[in-house]
Amino acid sequence: MSTGFFGDIKPIRFEGPDSDNPLAYRHYDPDEMVMGKRLEDHLRFAVCYWHSFTWPGGDPFGGQTFERPWFPKAGSGDTMELAKRKADVAFEMFSLLGVPFFTFHDADVRPEADTFAESRKRLDEIADYFQKKMEETGVRLLWGTANLFSHRRYMAGAATNPDPDVFAHAAATVKACMDVTKRLGGENYVLWGGREGYETLLNTDIGRELDQMGRFLSLVVDYKHRIGFKGTILIEPKPQEPTKHQYDYDVATVYGFLRRYGLENEVKVNIEQGHAVLAGHSFEHELALANALGIFGSIDMNRNDYQSGWDTDQFPNNVPEMALAYYQVLLAGGFSTGGTNFDAKLRRQSLDPDDLLAAHVGGMDCCARGLKAAARMLEDKALSGPLEERYAGWNSREAQAMLSGKRSLEEIAERVEKEKVDPRPRSGRQEKLENIVNRYV
Ligand code: XUL
Ligand code: CO
8 A cells, every 4th residue: 555655656667768757767677687697686776774764864054854754743752653654655665666675774763762672672563564564565685784873872882882881782782683684584784883983092992992893793793603694794894984083994904804803704895885985995996805805795886975075875876987886796796695785865955755766766777777888898808808818927837836836036036037037018008998998888
């Protein structure tokens, strides 16, 4: 039964590139076969609950701009009734869009109660409600997560808090969220260290805080195995915001952290485009590095404004950027448990219900175009051919002997003199390669 929130809008369909219907897919045909796989199974789109249904449109200079029937009225508190109304509209939107997945934090889906036990009961109750909706609509859970950053108890961090009671509270919260994620068949569990960092070193012991964070993550991994959760545990790197410095700065930093605590085979990364940019990298850099280190998991597909310098969480709309990103995803073998989560929010002036739909439709179309361009580049060996050629010298027996540790520094030096080794510089052909990419996008 329709909630009426979106008026009489019909489920959004693929109408092809010539359609001028603002609420139709032009490039995302879920059934289109790309490299032997359906487009829906390549992209594995997910809508996030928090930005689309919980965020009121505020910024540091002003509060709520959106009016939603499930928001508490001024002066009255949030209720489970409203939470269920929100869920009705959320699942209606997932169905209208035809996305296979959604994602949520505990705080997005139920109002917090006065005690931990009551908050947990509310989460369980909403999970029951979700379970029915998921059965009715066929929408699945890409990942669940805990909000360990909004409540004031977490202002100095969750796992990295100087107060062990906060650590314990956060651990209990993650346990509850993992239980619910498992129950709902979630394919991953995400940890974003929203306030796992510091504002000033004057009150911070970094070594101690990293050890706390390592212990916390080990507890999570142990618990995952104990309850038989088959999903992937993912860390979402971000360099700063809300804290001045966050410990999960970027993919390289997270990998170092995982290695230090012996978790590099247990935990992968959820890479967000905007976070990559905040860290001074490109999205494709972070994706390529995660793949090279064997920790690529999933993506949050939302960009920042390139001028503002903070995390604006906008829907993607740049096809060449998407093509390079999905090129890396395809090189990594595509998603297994991961997917494309839109951790993206409307601009605060986009008030209308159909703005929510249009934003997702445009983002999905942009990703579909990018992925298809990436697949064509891959199938044509447009970039991999020149790349192979660039490293071809390493296929020789002597080069392989050096690489595998069979030659000492002295032996290498001896050969350089004896064989008069005299390397000839070769062009990196960057512009030619950039021109090739532009042929595909
Ligand atoms: C914040 C962010 C989070 C995580 C989930 O920048 O990206 O929404 O994706 O906690
Ligand atoms: Co994110």
